[in-house]
Amino acid sequence: MPTPPRGRDATAAKPDTAPPGREQTRQRVVDAAIDLLTRGGRDAVTTRAVADAAGLQPPAIYRLFGDKEGLLDAVAEHGFTAFLATKHIDPDPQDPIEDLRAGWDVAVEFGLANPALFTLMYAEPARSDSPAFRTGMEILMGRVGRLAAGGWLRLDEELAAQTIHATARGAVLTWLSLPEDRRDPALFTTLRESMVTAVTQQEPAVRDAGPAGAARALRAVLPEETLLSSGERHLLREWLNRLATES
CATH class of the missing domain: 1.10.357 (Tetracycline Repressor; domain 2)
Structure with missing residues (x-):
């Protein structure tokens, strides 16, 4: 069972080498936004505060992300990527x-x-x-x-x-x-x-892995099936017989 932590958000590990140019600047802004988000919540993530924290002018945020929502989308994407790594x-x-x-x-x-x-x-x-x-x-x-x-x-x-x-x-x-x-x-x-x-089931419905086991399990309950017509059941049984005997 997970143990609830206390204190600030955990900081995701940074890559050893930052991407060059524009991507490096974008990442610096995202990191600054995450730090503000961690310490002050979403209301703390204003374009001016993020720009100041990243050492940029506010217009740079709009050039890089379009608007504040674009920045928040980038922060969320960073979070999903960090989660994926776990x-x-x-x-x-x-x-x-x-x-x-x-x-x-x-x-x-x-x-x-x-x-x-x-x-x-x-x-x-x-x-x-x-x-x-x-x-x-x-x-x-x-x-x-x-x-x-x-x-x-x-x-x-x-x-x-x-x-x-x-x-x-x-x-x-x-x-x-x-x-x-x-x-x-x-x-x-x-x-x-x-x-x-x-x-999930308490016990697996199919004992043997693979199509053959699944076919045998379905074939066993086929007589109880009322949704299919007799012709459909007959055809399905033929298919299941082939699969069930597959080596």
């Missing part, structure tokens, strides 16, 4: 349920370590256009796909991914919205385990 991808986890829990914990831990940045990242739906955000969701869909292939998934893959993402994000934002004397760390365990129960 993700661990195991293409063949020994225990896919524990892998799901670990991935959920990583998301919560990042949010607790970077509260102001996390809030900015997830405060507006438009942030989902971020390339790094989309890459992170692709990683989540890969994890969900492995659960589905192993017969562990209880929900449709898209709904499962939305549930996992929503509970992690909601856990952090709820924690941050509470007065400190009302923050109970059990919130995280409760939400995480509720998510696991909602998304």
